Amino acid sequence: MKILKLKLANQKSKFVRWKIRKMYKGDLPFKIVGSRTIISFKENYFYNRIPKAANSTVIASLYAKESGVKLKSLDEVQIIKNNYFTYINDLDFQQLKQLQNLYKFTLVRNPVSRITSAYLDKVKNKNAPQRKLILRALNKNENDDITFDEFLFYLENGGIYHNAHWSLQKDLLFFDINKYDFIGKMENISSDLPIILENIYDEPSRIISIMPHARKKNILENPNSFQLKKIHSIYQPDFHVFKYKPS
Template identity: 25%
Template sequence: MIGFSDSHPWLEQISRQETLINGCSKIQPAEIEELKLSSLDHILVDQKHKFLYCYVPKVACTNWKRVMMVLTGSSNVTNLLEIPSNEAHSENSTLRLSQFPFKEATEYLKTYTTFMMVRHPMERLLSAFRNKFEGNLTSSKYFQRRYGRRIIKKYRLLGSKNYRKQEQSRRPLGSDVTLNEFVQYLINEGLKSNEHWTSIYDLCHPCKINYTFIGKYEHLTEDTESILSIIKAPPVKFPMTNSAHTKSKVREYFQMLPLKYMHSLYTLYRNDFLLFDYNLESVLGYDFG
């Protein structure tokens, strides 16, 4: 095993790996897709430090993409926040594993330090919903036009007062999607329409890729320090964001949903719950098991 820093609770990391292995053993082999070059699109490559990072939207990925830009030398800033978020998310900010020949890519998977950061499925989903459908950023407007219009048209009663009021005021359709409507959309049409709500299982393929280190969003500070120490990265001050705003609202939002919707969401994200040791107690007060 690659040496962990003395300050890292390595027993916790071993526990996470064991949970992942046990979870993968419970997933039907037919569900575990064969790795293809196109399926490695979310894995960013740092050849200098022999490091692979699978990015997951709404799991500190903007700041981690900024870190990757510094590690790979595509940016030389000392304050990561000086890198605009749109620059961090640009297609050419960091090389992706899918850009390499498959033989070379698989060799990197065998020999490089591999890392992913995970988060409670419902907390991550709520963060995506609030950011993309309740936000006022340019990216939010895109999501409201691209997805919100369709969601409202298909999952809101056309004769409702809210819909008529929206038509009369000529507000852009999609700017007031409710969580109930969004969840109906996911249940009926699946998670793969956008990376912001696609499961971590489908983005990072943890049952096919042997990850050296599994970070958890709730331990972002210590896990970030540990992985950067492992790869012997230069001093990088990782910007810490306050996730309490979303975490404190998870129960408030999801308890408004019908229980059958929660059952369906649990089924959609079952593999993420299973592989990364999460449950619904923090959301509902009990777990479906």
């Protein structure tokens, strides 16, 4: 009897995972999207994390409100990401049925500043593990530099589907865009995030700002006209869906 119950539970778990994957309609491998969903059934929200769009600040603000603890570093935020929240792949059958009723939100970012930030943090930075994907694609060695133009070449030749930090934001959305209760913008975080927090907690809440990747000004702050044209072409769906105007 015990073995039969275990088999039934395993089949039910497989069905839930299959059902979850069927719900996603985007173009990314599901393993990329699944890790970008944060769920709280206690506070009734679903947060679709977009890399390079104030993830750490949102997580720190949610956690501070719920625990009373103020996170102070990226390392602390990462621990909370890994251990505090529920992810989409963790759901059981009953939780899956509740998913549609949660308050769904995300924050997005202008594709130009997002992709230049991704380049500085995940490509130009030689300690970033993500750059290995690009080195391999460009047939470069571990210590070789990758120029921004080479990065754009990699993106327009399929690399855009390889990692969440530079994928299309629209493809990182687990639900269809019209299912979200609020889609804020990083550029308006000082006004948009308080709205999100008040909608969740029914009272004003503090923003806990975490800026782990803030960098000094450099030449990539203003990509040249050729680079901008390529960014607009590669990320045209994001410009359109999230109503960003080309620079």
